[in-house]
Amino acid sequence: MVKQRKSQRSMGKQKGLTLILITMVLVVFLVFAAFAVDVNHALLSKTRLQNGVDAAALAAAVKVSAGETDATAQATAIQTISTMYTASGNTEISVPSGSINVQFSNDPQDFSSSYNAALDTYVRVSVADVPLNSYFLSYFGFDKAGAASAVAGPSSTIINACNVVPMAVCADTTSGANDFLGYEFQTVYELKVADKNSTEMGPGNFQLLDFGAGGADVREYLAGGFNGCVDITSTVTTKPGASIGPVGQGLNTRFGDYSGGGVSAADYPPDVYVKEPTTLASTDSEGNVVYDNAWNYADYETESVACTGSVSGDCTDGEGGRRILPVPMVDCAGATGGTTVLPLTAVGCFFLLQKAPDNNGAKDGVYGEFIEDCTITNGSTGVNPSSEGIFRIQLYRDPLSGES
Structure with missing residues (x-):
């Protein structure tokens, strides 16, 4: 009788431990599921942001190539992004005006050197710290933010x-x-x-x-x-x-x-x-x-x-x-x-x-x-850059982010 009571007590402890382990595993699964939902949403939002800066950089570069001022090109880039995120399907993204940065350069791979508006101009449009909706991460104390950038300008001949x-x-x-x-x-x-x-x-x-x-x-x-x-x-x-x-x-x-x-x-x-x-x-x-x-x-x-x-x-x-x-x-x-x-x-x-x-x-x-x-x-x-002849406006790889 003594051995039987000990066995019953042991089984009771094992059941309690199993319940705890199952609960812990479920919590882990829920955390991973939450991360999966929010990570996938973040990737979708990243794509939308990238599409927006791509369009903005191209629009601004077209303005510059048509002889418009840098100020007009900058306003065009900002307006393009604003229009993108008021369109159907993109309204959940709101890009604060202070998050948009428009830069000009004579070299698509260098936006830190001196710039001459009379030469070939390349435009870099970037957005940073754009708040994104969180579905579950906020319950764990995490916030989501997105960033994207693009460079556009004249092609080779x-x-x-x-x-x-x-x-x-x-x-x-x-x-x-x-x-x-x-x-x-x-x-x-x-x-x-x-x-x-x-x-x-x-x-x-x-x-x-x-x-x-x-x-x-x-x-x-x-x-x-x-x-x-x-x-x-x-x-x-x-x-x-x-x-x-x-x-x-x-x-x-x-x-x-x-x-x-x-x-x-x-x-x-x-x-x-x-x-x-x-x-x-x-x-x-x-x-x-x-x-x-x-x-x-x-x-x-x-x-x-x-x-x-x-x-x-x-x-x-x-x-x-x-x-x-x-x-x-x-x-x-x-x-x-x-x-x-x-x-x-x-x-x-x-x-x-x-x-x-x-x-x-x-x-x-x-x-x-x-x-x-x-x-x-x-x-x-072609493969040889030239300042003469016909060209088209195209996207370049952004040296600061690897995008585009």
Whole structure:
């Protein structure tokens, strides 16, 4: 009897110990489950924060590349983040304005050195200490906070461009000390000639390219609707004929002129600033461009800044940069006229100085000022950085966080 009572007491102690152990294990499981829920939520919130700073950095970099001030770019970045987190699905995240930091640099890998706004600009947008909702961690005395950052800016020179215009200029095969393939910056050139005998492409050519389209497509492509691509290591084919009407109707949408029909403001909005020079450029009897240089791209950049939010005078509610044309630059050596296949050397950037003629009575060409660089909406980049030619705005790996 004594042994039986001892055995019963021992079993009772074991049951009590087992209950304690099970309770402890359940508590541990609950803690891990709580951590799992909150950690997964934190990762989701981190993704949302990263998407926000990515969009903000890209938006700010686009503003800078379009000639806007750093202050405007900074305001754009902050507004983008604010808009992101008032959208459906993101409202549980609230980013305090004091948590947003916007930095500018001339090097995407160094935001601590001196900065010159006149050079290529890269934008870093970061958020820190953003409070995140906690489901269970708060019961254990823990708070959740998120952070994210992104860097955006101009890419290396594009080698495969997908939104060029179907016009071409004859270029040298090499660049000199003060020019790019024979074209001097801040100089006005004739991008499409009015006299078929004055072009190096030979008789019958007016510097148009054949992108496999008729007059209606030429009009749309010059308005900005070409979705094909050109490879600067390949060739292009000339399109004989003047196509004066379609050319003028397409290009002049960039000035808000849709009188020729066939294209609409909804599809092809004007530039934000449509001013033309008081004295228009022209070509003399010897084929030389005549222009007094009283108003040029630098003036456009300065004056168009005042168009932000304004629709009056020469300011519109259009899109910035519509007057910047990515124009193929070809090697015309050996061109014989008619339909000709020419080597593509590069894509140059020209500022559309004035409206193009849109009727056969006009004897003027299309005039543009050669500028250093410009953005395109799509294309693949090479491996060699360059301050000349076309580029696109892209995200870079953030050296301070490893994100993007």
